[in-house]
Amino acid sequence: MKDAFTSILRAVGENPDREGLRDTPERAAKAMSYLTKGYGQTLDEVVNGALFDSDNSEMVLVKDIELYSLCEHHMLPFVGKAHVAYIPSGRVLGLSKIARIVDMYARRLQIQENLTKQIADSIMEVTGAAGVGVVVEAQHMCMMMRGVEKQNGLMKTSMMLGLFRNNPATRTEFLSLLR
Template identity: 85%
Template sequence: MKEAFASIIEAVGEDLERDGLQDTPERAAKAFNYLTRGYQQTLDEVVNNALFDSDNSEMVLVKDIELYSLCEHHMLPFIGKCHVAYIPSGKVLGLSKIARIVDMYARRLQIQENMTKQIADSIMEVTGAAGVGVIIEAQHMCMMMRGVEKQNGVMKTSMMLGLFRNNPSTRAEFLSLVS
C-alpha cells in the first residue's frame, strides 16, 4: 500500500523527495489501514459474548453514535451519526457493543444505504430482538468537495425490522425519540 500511495503522489505531479512528503506514503498507508480496520473484525469478535439475560421488553435506544466512513465510489469520507434501537426479547446487548458494531461497518468502503441495513441485520441477529430500527444521517465529502459541491446536503437512511416495520406505534416512538 505504501508503494501505491507513492505512485499516486507522483502521479499528481509531486516530488516524493520534498521534505514534507518523504514519509507520507507510509503515513498514508497506516492511516488507510486504520480507516478500513472493519475488514479485520467479525461480528462475534466485536460482540465478545456481551449478551445478558433480561426481562425488559421495552425499547433500548442509543442515539447520536458518531461515525466516519469512506464512500466506496470515490474513497472520500462521509461523516455523521447513527441511531440504533431494539426491542429486547430475552437478551440485551452491552451498550458499547452497539457503537462497536456501527464502527465495524463504518470502517469499510461503504455506501450509507448498505451500512444501515448491515447494522440493523447484525443487531437483530445478535440479540434475537422483536424489532430493530436504525437511522443514519451523514454528510458526504464526495458530494461536498467534488461533483455538485453542495455543502448542506444531509443524507438520511433508515432500516426498520420486526416491530419497527410492522407496528406503527413502535416506529412512531422511535422516530420521536430520535428527533
C-alpha cells in the same frame, strides 16, 4: 499500500522525495489501514459474548453514535451519526457493543444505504430482538468537495426490522425519540 501512495503522489504531479512528502506514503498507508480496519473484525469478536439475559421488552435506544466511513465510489469520507434501537426478546446487548458494531461496518469501504442495513441486520442477528430500527445521517465529502459541491446536504437512511417495520406505533415512538 505505501508504494501505491507513492505512485499516487507522482501521478498528481508531486515529488514524493521532497521534505514534506518523504514520510507521506507510509503515513497514508497507516491511515488507510486504520480507516478500513473493519475488514479485520467479525461480529462475534466485536460482541465478545456481551449478551445478558433480561426480561425487559421495552425499547432500547442509543442515539448520536458518531461514525466515520469512506464511500466506496470515491474513497472520500462521509461523517455523521447513527441512532440504533431494538426491542429485547430475552437478551440485551452490552451498551458499548452497539457503538462497536456501528464502527466495524463504518470502517469499511461503504455506501450509507448498506451501512444502515448491515447495522440493523447485525443487531437483529446478535440479540434475536423483536425489532430493530436504525437511522443514519451523514454528510458526504464526495458531494461536498467534488461533483455538485453542495455543503449542506445531509443524507438520512433508515432500516426498520420486525416490530419497527410492522407496528406503526413502535416506528412512531422510535422516530419521535430522535427529535
